[in-house]
Amino acid sequence: MITKLEQLVEAAGAKGRRRLAVAYGNDVHTLKAVYEAWQKGLVEPIVFGDKASILEICRTENIDASVFTIVNEAVDVRCVQMAVALVAEGGADVLMKGLVSTDKYMRGILNKEAGLFPPKGTLSHVSAIELPGRDRLLCISDVAVIPQPDFKQKTILIKYLADISRSLGIDKPKIACIAPSEQVLPSVPSSTEAAILAKMGDRGQLGNVTVDGPLSLDVALYTEAAVEKKVQGSTVAGMADCLLFPNIESGNVFFKSATHIGGAQVAAIVVGTKVPCVLTSRGDTSETKLYSIALACMQIK
Numbered sequence: 001m002i003t004k005l006e007q008l009v010e011a012a013g014a015k016g017r018r019r020l021a022v023a024y025g026n027d028v029h030t031l032k033a034v035y036e037a038w039q040k041g042l043v044e045p046i047v048f049g050d051k052a053s054i055l056e057i058c059r060t061e062n063i064d065a066s067v068f069t070i071v072n073e074a075v076d077v078r079c080v081q082m083a084v085a086l087v088a089e090g091g092a093d094v095l096m097k098g099l100v101s102t103d104k105y106m107r108g109i110l111n112k113e114a115g116l117f118p119p120k121g122t123l124s125h126v127s128a129i130e131l132p133g134r135d136r137l138l139c140i141s142d143v144a145v146i147p148q149p150d151f152k153q154k155t156i157l158i159k160y161l162a163d164i165s166r167s168l169g170i171d172k173p174k175i176a177c178i179a180p181s182e183q184v185l186p187s188v189p190s191s192t193e194a195a196i197l198a199k200m201g202d203r204g205q206l207g208n209v210t211v212d213g214p215l216s217l218d219v220a221l222y223t224e225a226a227v228e229k230k231v232q233g234s235t236v237a238g239m240a241d242c243l244l245f246p247n248i249e250s251g252n253v254f255f256k257s258a259t260h261i262g263g264a265q266v267a268a269i270v271v272g273t274k275v276p277c278v279l280t281s282r283g284d285t286s287e288t289k290l291y292s293i294a295l296a297c298m299q300i301k
Helices: 005-014 028-039 050-060 075-086 102-110 151-167 188-200 216-219 223-228 248-261 286-298
Strands: 017-023 043-049 067-073 094-097 124-130 136-139 174-178 210-215 243-244 265-271
Touching: 005 124, 005 286, 017 028, 028 043, 028 050, 028 286, 043 050, 050 067, 050 174, 050 188, 075 094, 075 102, 094 102, 124 151, 124 210, 124 248, 136 151, 136 248, 151 174, 151 188, 151 243, 151 265, 151 286, 174 188, 174 216, 188 210, 188 223, 210 216, 216 223, 248 265, 265 286
Parallel strands: 017 043, 017 094, 043 067, 136 243, 174 210, 174 243
Antiparallel strands: 124 136, 124 265
């Protein structure tokens, strides 16, 4: 089982190089991450962006630009369109966001004519987080794409979480449906939906997973909290591999608190598309972007 993000990079490298299309790779952190991914045997990079800027960054950062196939295009939206078209037609295995804003990147992915996002599909953001003091990676969704997942979308998000967990070596992931309390509260939709999802999991309707809920965040992550609150009959409490958040606000706050306050490391991708798509912030470190490339590469069958 992969328990650290560094192990994730090693595992992705062992699978062989994947063709990576980078949309508007005009920034230092993206180019450093892609170069390191190439050095570690993860990718063959195709970078769409302003060639002069890319070459200048490579010169100042001591990056060997010859490992990149550079497609010269100065306009960020055009770079996204070209990179999306390349992966949609099978010319690359993974899409990556560079210096372009998230809204422009997502519009390119969701463009129906591009063919990257299937009709009536469900797009989601999934992260693998390495929390200090925790003995395993934690997969979470959704913190960036679906504002308020409905019940059907939650069943799909559980599948995505399970798929990511299995790529980390967890055969039967333990998934916690997060709510304000571990008590079933009929007046709280996240609580009642979590209880239904847990029962569906018990009956095998959600695949080879163990699902429990509602669970408060502390009970899902810490055994001592589950014991103190006398939560009985749960094999997920204190042992969760995945967290399904009820809405984007709760997920995003947890994500940013874990990384900015708690010192967690993270890998982040978009799933539900024809190929995995790396989605990180323009301000993220090259290390975060490297981990995200590795996570995306691990999803390729």
